[in-house]
Amino acid sequence: MxxxxxxxxxxxxxxxxxxxxxxxxxxxxxxxxxxxxxxxxxxxxxxxxxxxxxxxxxxxxxxxxxxxxxxxxxxxxxxxxxxxxxxxxxxxxxxxxxxxxxxxxxxxxxxxxxxxxxxxxxxxxxxxxxxxxxxxxxxxxxxxRTFGVCRTCRFFRENSLPGSHQCGLTLEPLSDGDSIKICREHETAA
Amino acid sequence: MxxxxxxxxxxxxxxxxxxxxxxxxxxxxxxxxxxxxxxxxxxxxxxxxxxxxxxxxxxxxxxxxxxxxxxxxxxxxxxxxxxxxxxxxxxxxxxxxxxxxxxxxxxxxxxxxxxxxxxxxxxxxxxxxxxxxxxxxxxxxxxxRTFGVCRTCRFFRENSLPGSHQCGLTLEPLSDGDSIKICREHETAA
DNA sequence: AGATAATAGTATCGATTCGATACTATTTTA
DNA sequence: TAAAATAGTATCGAATCGATACTATTATCT
The missing domain is CATH 1.10.10.10 (Winged helix-like DNA-binding domain superfamily/Winged helix DNA-binding domain)
Incomplete structure (x- = not known):
């Protein structure tokens, strides 16, 4: 009911x-x-x-x-x-x-x-x-879009330098600050 | 963070x-x-x-x-x-x-x-x-207001006849159908 | 190269929301 | 009986919102 x-x-x-x-x-x-x-x-x-x-x-x-x-x-x-x-x-x-x-x-x-x-x-x-x-x-x-946090994206790549990362989509370098923001291109990592 | x-x-x-x-x-x-x-x-x-x-x-x-x-x-x-x-x-x-x-x-x-x-x-x-x-x-x-269901209100009263109830606020009779609707006067029963 | 399509953004229109304020009519209270 | 509270409406201005049409730039396809 x-x-x-x-x-x-x-x-x-x-x-x-x-x-x-x-x-x-x-x-x-x-x-x-x-x-x-x-x-x-x-x-x-x-x-x-x-x-x-x-x-x-x-x-x-x-x-x-x-x-x-x-x-x-x-x-x-x-x-x-x-x-x-x-x-x-x-x-x-x-x-x-x-x-x-x-x-x-x-x-x-x-x-x-x-x-x-x-x-x-x-x-x-x-x-x-x-x-x-x-x-x-x-x-x-x-x-x-999921607008997830950059760091959790399947395009997110770690670099050898600490605090330095890279976006696999744009190939641009990403700072630590960048990595915790949300992104419209975000796709959850498998 | x-x-x-x-x-x-x-x-x-x-x-x-x-x-x-x-x-x-x-x-x-x-x-x-x-x-x-x-x-x-x-x-x-x-x-x-x-x-x-x-x-x-x-x-x-x-x-x-x-x-x-x-x-x-x-x-x-x-x-x-x-x-x-x-x-x-x-x-x-x-x-x-x-x-x-x-x-x-x-x-x-x-x-x-x-x-x-x-x-x-x-x-x-x-x-x-x-x-x-x-x-x-x-x-x-x-x-x-909480707009709760009539039947769960502290003013809701059971009658002796099955399917017949009463509102303790208005003293009016309530049908089974009435008792499952939401009410602006609802106050949760203690 | 060049035509075509896709994309990013703006401009404008009409209907509507929304809060604020003022108002009428009715009922309750003092 | 006068004052206050209540229910609802009317009106105003600012803003949203979708729809449509439009410009400018970039990408794609032949």
Whole structure:
């Protein structure tokens, strides 16, 4: 008689997602949820992914919509655009100091922080893992990118020098800092 | 070095929520996510909760916004308004046949169905439980309603006749069908 | 080489959300 | 009976969002 687990999970995710959006909207200084999403993404993505197309894939929106949101953030001084040196079509996005501050500020809203602290540590970990698995599964199925961490990608290569790595796709060198960012070209290592 | 579990969970919920919204938008015939939310809510709420105020609390929006969305659904013929018999301020909302069909159709999008089926049954159950707990915790803290199932409410009373119950708040009789719907006045039984 | 296709991004349109504010009507409370 | 609370609507401006059309650049194919 009760709802099947799948539909229930979906409904819960939708409601919790709405709450996160609503809480964020209430507390963020005039910033829409999508703006916080974009700033957050730009703060953790690597140099292959900091483009309007990368943001578009990450958010699952259309590129027209994303272009508008990026325009708003640029006009308000949170991000800056700079042309790619090799591909004349590509634009890179970077956070201004003002934008960087906000991308950190978007911490955990009070209501959630409290509710999460009610879970015991094992449960938090389980929840995080199950949600990750679910997200990865959805993305695999819908052809979406996984946006995994560089270091876990099948193209990631260790170099002989400590702290020096290489991307097998672009063949470019990668620093330790690069290796912990997320990438739109990420494919999970087998 | 890695993200704390709490921030990670929040980010996962936000991303999954966005995906649900996006998938729903793509597949639903011109219906916005909030419209599906409203239709879904009306299909499972009881007669004390099928009002604009009930929808407002459930969605966490403002009443002005909700009033507009309800207006759209009414104009498009998915729901119908009828005045309350006792309180002249109150309006009840009901699904038209057209609306009822859509509230069922909004089932689980393909990508999610597949990804959820990858979890083994125990994991699904765990995930559903953890998300429920989280939602309840957030609502308790933010003063929001829990919208629990009538039968689990502290005001729910069994009658001597089988299949007949009573609401201790309104003192009205409740059928078996009533007892499995969600209510905005719900308070978890101790 | 040169035509064609694919890709990155922008511009514009209409419908809609959303919060804020103000407003009406009804009911409750003091 | 007057004041306050409640339910709901109306209106405004800013922004999202998808759809479509468009420009510019790069890749591909013949």
């Amino acid at each position: 009760s709802m099947p687990d799948n539909a229930r999970i979906l409904s819960l995710i939708e409601r919790l997602g709405n709450l996160v959006r609503a809480e964020g909207r209430a507390s963020g200084a005039g910033l829409e949820p999508v703006h916080r999403d974009i700033l957050g993404y730009l703060s953790i993505c690597n140099r292959y992914s900091d483009t309007p197309a990368g943001v578009t894939e990450y958010l699952g929106a259309t590129k027209g919509t994303t272009s508008q949101s990026i325009g708003v953030l640029e006009r308000k001084g949170y991000i800056k655009k700079s042309p790619d040196k090799e591909d004349g079509r590509v634009v890179h996005l970077s956070l201004t100091p003002k934008g960087r501050k906000l991308s950190y500020a978007g911490a955990v809203p009070d209501g959630f922080a409290g509710a999460l602290s009610d879970l015991n540590p094992g449960e938090s970990e389980t929840l995080a893992r199950l949600l990750s698995d679910l997200l990865a599964g959805v993305q695999r199925r819908t052809g979406g | 890695s993200m704390p579990d709490n921030a990670r969970i929040l980010s996962l919920i936000e991303r999954l929520g966005n995906l649900v919204r996006a998938e729903g938008r793509a597949s639903g015939a011109g219906l916005e996510p909030v419209h599906r939310d409203i239709l879904g809510y009306l299909s499972i709420c009881n007669r004390y909760s099928d009002t604009p105020a009930g929808v407002t609390e459930y969605l966490g929006a403002t009443k002005g916004t909700t009033s507009q969305s309800i207006g759209v659904l009414e104009r498009k013929g998915y729901i119908k308004k009828s005045p309350d018999k006792e309180d002249g301020r109150v309006v009840h909302l009901s699904l038209t046949p057209k609306g009822r069909k859509l509230s069922y159709a909004g089932a689980v999008p393909d990508g999610f169905a597949g990804a959820l089926s990858d979890l083994n049954p125990g994991e699904s159950e765990t995930l559903a439980r953890l998300l429920s707990d989280l939602l309840a915790g957030v609502q308790r803290r933010t003063g929001g």
